[in-house]
Amino acid sequence: xxxxxxxxxxxxxxxxxxxxxxxxxxxxxxxxxxxxxxxxxxxxxxxxxxxxxxxxxxxxxxxxxxxxxxxxxxxxxxxxxxxxxxxxxxxxxxxxxxxxxxxxxxxxxxxxxxxxxxxxxxxxxxxxxxxxxxxxxxxxxxxxxxxxxxxxxxxxxxxxxxxxxxxxxxxxxxxxxxxxxxxxxxxxxxxxxxxxxxxxxxxxxxxxxxxxxxxxxxxxxxxxxxxxxxxxxxxxxxxxxxxxxxxxxxxxxxxxxxxxxxxxxxxxxxxxxxxxxxxxxxxxxxxxxxxxxxxxxxx
Amino acid sequence: xxxxxxxxxxxxxxxxxxxxxxxxxxxxxxxxxxxxxxxxxxxxxxxxxxxxxxxxxxxxxxxxxxxxxxxxxxxxxxxxxxxxxxxxxxxxxxxxxxxxxxxxxxxxxxxxxxxxxxxxxxxxxxxxxxxxxxxxxxxxxxxxxxxxxxxxxxxxxxxxxxxxxxxxxxxxxxxxxxxxxxxxxxxxxxxxxxxxxxxxxxxxxxxxxxxxxxxxxxxxxxxxxxxxxxxxxxxxxxxxxxxxxxxxxxxxxxxxxxxxxxxxxxxxxxxxxxxxxxxxxxxxxxxxxxxxxxxxxxxxxxxxxxxxxxxxxxxxxxxxxxxxxxxxxxxxxxxxxxxxxxxxxxxxxxxxxxxxxxxxxxxxxxxxxxxxxxxxxxxxxxxxxxxxxxxxxxxxxxxxxxxxxxxxxxxxxxxxxx
Numbered sequence: 001x002x003x004x005x006x007x008x009x010x011x012x013x014x015x016x017x018x019x020x021x022x023x024x025x026x027x028x029x030x031x032x033x034x035x036x037x038x039x040x041x042x043x044x045x046x047x048x049x050x051x052x053x054x055x056x057x058x059x060x061x062x063x064x065x066x067x068x069x070x071x072x073x074x075x076x077x078x079x080x081x082x083x084x085x086x087x088x089x090x091x092x093x094x095x096x097x098x099x100x101x102x103x104x105x106x107x108x109x110x111x112x113x114x115x116x117x118x119x120x121x122x123x124x125x126x127x128x129x130x131x132x133x134x135x136x137x138x139x140x141x142x143x144x145x146x147x148x149x150x151x152x153x154x155x156x157x158x159x160x161x162x163x164x165x166x167x168x169x170x171x172x173x174x175x176x177x178x179x180x181x182x183x184x185x186x187x188x189x190x191x192x193x194x195x196x197x198x199x200x201x202x203x204x205x206x207x208x209x210x211x212x213x214x215x216x217x218x219x220x221x222x223x224x225x226x227x228x229x230x231x232x233x234x235x236x237x238x239x240x241x242x243x244x245x246x247x248x249x250x251x252x253x254x255x256x257x258x259x260x261x262x263x264x265x266x267x268x269x270x271x272x273x274x275x276x277x278x279x280x281x282x283x284x285x286x287x288x289x290x291x292x293x294x295x296x297x298x299x
Numbered sequence: 300x301x302x303x304x305x306x307x308x309x310x311x312x313x314x315x316x317x318x319x320x321x322x323x324x325x326x327x328x329x330x331x332x333x334x335x336x337x338x339x340x341x342x343x344x345x346x347x348x349x350x351x352x353x354x355x356x357x358x359x360x361x362x363x364x365x366x367x368x369x370x371x372x373x374x375x376x377x378x379x380x381x382x383x384x385x386x387x388x389x390x391x392x393x394x395x396x397x398x399x400x401x402x403x404x405x406x407x408x409x410x411x412x413x414x415x416x417x418x419x420x421x422x423x424x425x426x427x428x429x430x431x432x433x434x435x436x437x438x439x440x441x442x443x444x445x446x447x448x449x450x451x452x453x454x455x456x457x458x459x460x461x462x463x464x465x466x467x468x469x470x471x472x473x474x475x476x477x478x479x480x481x482x483x484x485x486x487x488x489x490x491x492x493x494x495x496x497x498x499x500x501x502x503x504x505x506x507x508x509x510x511x512x513x514x515x516x517x518x519x520x521x522x523x524x525x526x527x528x529x530x531x532x533x534x535x536x537x538x539x540x541x542x543x544x545x546x547x548x549x550x551x552x553x554x555x556x557x558x559x560x561x562x563x564x565x566x567x568x569x570x571x572x573x574x575x576x577x578x579x580x581x582x583x584x585x586x587x588x589x590x591x592x593x594x595x596x597x598x599x600x601x602x603x604x605x606x607x608x609x610x611x612x613x614x615x616x617x618x619x620x621x622x623x624x625x626x627x628x629x630x631x632x633x634x635x636x637x638x639x640x641x642x643x644x645x646x647x648x649x650x651x652x653x654x655x656x657x658x659x660x661x662x663x664x665x666x667x668x669x670x671x672x673x674x675x676x677x678x679x680x681x682x683x684x685x686x687x688x689x690x691x692x693x694x695x696x697x698x699x700x701x702x703x704x705x706x707x708x709x710x711x712x713x714x715x716x717x
Contacts, residue, residue, distance in 0.1 A: 013563075016574050049556050051402070062563055062574060067556040069405065070565035070575075071398065072428055078395035082402025082410075085386050086360050087557050090406075111391040261386065268381035 011035045011045065013065050020059055024210075024218030026177035026203030027124055030095070031060050033183035034122070040188050048091045051080040053100035055131045056205075057124040060095045074105030077112040080119050088258035091191060092119040098137035099129060102158050106138075113167035116195045117257035122187070123160050123198065126205035134208030145212040161249050164198040171197035172250040176225035177204060179246065186248065195256050202229075202244070337520035345509040346371040348480035348516045349413075349439055350379070352487025355518065356526060359385045359408035362399035364392050364418060367451040368507040369441035372413035393418035397425035397438070404434050405564065407529060407555035409491055413439035415507075416458050417448065420465070426500055427466035428566045430589055433543070433551060435494040435529065437487070439503045441510040444697050453697025454508035456619055459674035462502050463648050469586060471593035473600060474502040474648040478622040480516045483509065485524065486645060492527035493600070497592055498551055504647065506670060508620040508699055529553060532560065543585075544571040549592055593649050601651030604643040605658070607633055611640025613709070614659055616679055617668035618644040621700045625668045628705045639709075647675070652682040659683045664712050668692045668705060 012035070021027050038048065048066040052058035054073035061068040067090075071079045076094045084092045101109055101123045112119060128146060129135040136146035141157035164172045171193040173186045183201065190197035202225055210216035216224075230237035232247035341347070350372050353361075361376040363369075373389065380387040386403070390396040393414050400410035414422065419440045429436055444450030445457045462474050473493050477483040487503050494501040532552035534540040536559035545551055554560040563573040568585055570576040593600070606629055608614070617625040622643040632639040642658040644651060659665045659679075665688055667676040673691045680686040692708035694700050707717060 013574075015572075045561060046557065046559060062565070065561055067405075067561050068563045069402065069556075070563060070567070071401075072424055072566060075394065075398045075425065078390065078398035079402040081388065081390070081395070082360070082362060082399030082404075083406055083556060084402075085388055085399075086403035086406040086408050090557050107391055108395055111395070261381075261388075265381040265384055268378070269384070272382050 005042070006039055008032065008035050008039075011038065011065055013063055016062055019063055021056060022130075022205075022207040024204065024206040025056070025130075026126065026201075026205070026218075026221075027056055027060065029177040029180060030122060030124055030183065030201050030203060031063065033180060034060075034093070034095075034187055035064070036184045037187040037191060040184070041191060043091060043191075047089075048093060049080075049083050051076045051083065051092060051094050053094075053096055053105060055097035055100060055129070056126075057095045057097035057122075058100065066093075074100050074103065075108060076100060077105065077108040077119065077121070081112060081115075081117055084117055084119060085258055085261065088118070088262075093122070093191065094119060095122045095124060097124055097129075097131075098127065098139040102160060102163070103138045110163070110167040113164055113169040113196050113198070115257040116168060116170050116254050118194055118196070120187075120190045120193075120197045121199070123200045124203045125160065125200055126203045126209060127157070128205050128209040128212075130205045130208050134212055144209075146208075147212070160198070160200045164200075165250055168196070169198045170195035170250065170252045170254050171248070173198070173248040174200040174202070174244070174246050176202040176229060176246065178222045178225035179229075182246065189248065189251070193251065195252075195254060335520055335523075338523075339518045341516045341518065342513055343480065343516050344371065344511050344513050345480050345483050345505060346413075346441065346511070347375060348484045349487050349503065349505075349510075350375040351516065351518055352484040353411050353437065353491070354379060354383075355484070355521075355524065356488045356491035357409045357528075358411050358491070360400060360403035360410045361386070361412065362388045362390050362396040362403070362410075363412045363414065364390055364396050366393070366415045366418045368443055368510050369413045369415050369418075369439060371510075372439060372441075376411075393421040394425060397422040397429070397436075400436050401425060401429055401432070401434050404436050405556045407531075407553075407558075409435070409437075409495070409529075411437040411439065411491075413441065415441050415443045415451070416445045416455075416461070419458055419461060423461075423466040426472075427468060427470065429500040430466070430470045430472065431468075431566045431568075432564050433498040433589070434500065435498055436500050437490045437494055437503060438500060439487075442504060442506045444695075450697045452507065454506040454620065454670060454699070455695070455697065456506055456621070456670040456674065457695075458504060459647060459669075459671065462504060469590055471590050472502065472648050473497070473499060473593060473646075474504055475602075475645060476504050476619050476647055477645060478505075478509065478619055478626075478643060480509070480512070480514045482645070484516055484518065488524050488526070489602075492525070495527040495529055496550070497596075498553070499589075499593065502648075504619075506619050512620070531555070534560065536560075541571040542573050543569060545588060597649035597651060598653050600646050600649055601654045602645040603651065603654055603658075604641075604645065606630075606641040606643070607638075608640040608642060608658060610638055611661075612638040612663045613640070613712070614662040614665045615639065615641045615668055615705070616644065616655065616658070616665060616675070617641065618647065618675070619670075621668045621670055624700045624702055624705060628702045628709075631702070644675075650678050650682070652678075655679055655682045656684065659685075659688070663688065665689045666692050666705070666708055666712060668700060670694055670700065 052061040053076040135148040204221035230243040363373040444455040477486040540560040567575040
């Protein structure tokens with residue numbers, strides 16, 4: 001890991017501090033890792049657009065000195081798609097919570113992954129809806145106590161990694177707020193990746209998840225992230241397959257969406273040129289000679 | 300710019316006046332383009348006229364999800380935008396379509412989506428965002444029968460109120476309509492101009508009948524219709540830019556994402572930096588700003604066409620394709636010596652209350668002609684001095700309103716029986 005070239009504060013909007021995250025929340029750790037990886041990559045602040053949804057994770061956008069778009073619950077990736085396709089040279093980073101990514105936002109998530117549009121998604125997985133007061137989420141899993149699960153949850157959780165891979169994401173990784181060095185390294189890889197990149201970060205919510213589930217404190221939850229995870233391909237994971245694998249699952253080259261769209265523009269403009277040539281031969285005005293060149297030439 | 304144009308045909312009792320009234324800021328009268336050397340004349344359906352209007356206005360980004368009867372607009376854009384180096388995307392639903400054009404608008408593009416009633420229902424969430432964050436965008440709603448899936452291939456005007464009141468919270472909106480392809484083209488251009496001027500979503504709405512009706516369209520030569528381009532900030536790099544600091548003239552200069560100014564955009568109540576705020580004064584100012592910037596300009600934004608209104612004893616008020624039928628009835632009646640007039644609304648929202656009140660002041664009766672259960676009728680009753688003089692002539696069966704339908708109501712109103 002290289003030394004930061006600029007202080008973290010360079011990337012922050014300190015005017016809008018203090019932040020609203022609870023003491024012990026893992027989201028600040030993710031913000032820290034993100035800022036360090038942006039610094040490591042040498043990206044300019046004006047080259048980055050952060051698009052977030054609604055929830056604790058979404059407030060990250062406000063505190064960062066990028067172009068920031070704090071949108072609707074679950075819709076961040078739809079807004080981000082518009083920004084990216086309109087200005088492909090910009091880097092798009094979307095911090096999403098459980099609901100943003102995989103409940104209300106699940107449809108946008110799988111379609112953005114399918115398109116392989118160059119957006120970096122951080123799923124800040126704290127297994128709970130924190131902002132609204134501790135209701136269960138599609139990442140809570142079975143047997144969890146939440147304010148809407150007083151008798152414990154009966155629903156299994158999504159595996160965001162498997163879902164992202166199946167939907168077509170070309171970079172997929174998982175890490176935790178305990179693994180701060182790995183977090184920065186993976187975020188650097190994800191942002192550098194040209195395509196749809198997904199990084200699931202297990203993040204602790206002591207206020208709601210911890211309090212409802214055995215009175216876990218932030219430190220207990222961080223320790224659990226250490227104990228219950230193992231690197232992909234490690235001996236430890238081989239001997240204890242119930243551990244949660246962390247690391248990079250997929251890193252694949254596939255032509256990115258905006259680059260493919262450029263080929264649409266090229267084909268469309270080629271067809272216009274063909275029609276103009278055909279029109280010249282037919283002695284007609286270019287834009288009235290569609291029939292001369294054949295309507296099918298466009299597609 | 301002249302706010303009123305007149306064209307009279309002196310013909311005795313049947314003297315026809317087609318007068319177009321516009322607010323002082325409005326673009327010129329819709330439907331008045333004359334063929335010139337560089338103009339193009341086409342024979343196209345209304346959806347194509349709308350698409351041509353958007354392209355003329357400088358559309359740079361379109362996102363949409365197919366829905367009858369608006370899909371042709373997306374099809375045209377998928378072909379035409381890349382020809383110009385601009386961008387089209389088919390999103391996963393209407394929710395995503397509106398979100399995507401908000402994102403694209405923030406990078407500096409003129410943006411549009413097109414849908415029908417069911418899709419518009421889904422867009423209500425992001426419409427509220429566009430209003431709150433003050434994003435210039437144009438939404439086309441080609442109305443079909445509802446509620447729910449309703450009648451996808453039949454006309455209706457059932458979305459009048461969902462456009463105005465559908466998204467939650469106090470807000471206002473601009474919605475424009477037209478009854479001919481020529482007027483629709485120019486209305487679409489006007490929609491882009493108003494979206495840029497007031498930094499707000501603008502709805503172009505018309506019914507399936509117009510959307511699929513083929514008629515002549517003359518596309519004016521470039522520069523003939525005025526275009527409003529985005530007002531961008533002159534604040535230099537390194538100087539604090541306030542994206543939501545309202546200028547004295549009520550406008551907010553923008554800065555494109557990717558440009559030198561970095562700022563926050565949110566659907567929360569926000570301060571002049573775009574940062575969330577619950578400060579009562581800040582909230583109160585913003586609530587009034589997004590409402591007043593449109594509602595206080597209702598007279599200025601009001602635009603309508605008037606037919607034989609000078610001495611009309613019975614006034615028809617209509618909009619969209621039913622206005623075509625009403626026009627026919629009024630023309631015919633004048634030949635028979637009946638003093639009938641028509642006010643054809645082209646601005647639906649903000650509701651042109653003063654224009655309606657003035658038009659009905661000297662009328663014995665007012666008959667509202669529309670394809671719904673009276674969605675404009677009730678607003679018109681509220682606007683006029685004598686609500687009991689207002690009657691409704693409507694159809695909700697998906698069929699075009701005929702002159703016979705209107706004459707039947709006219710006979711009842713006049714006490715001549717059915």
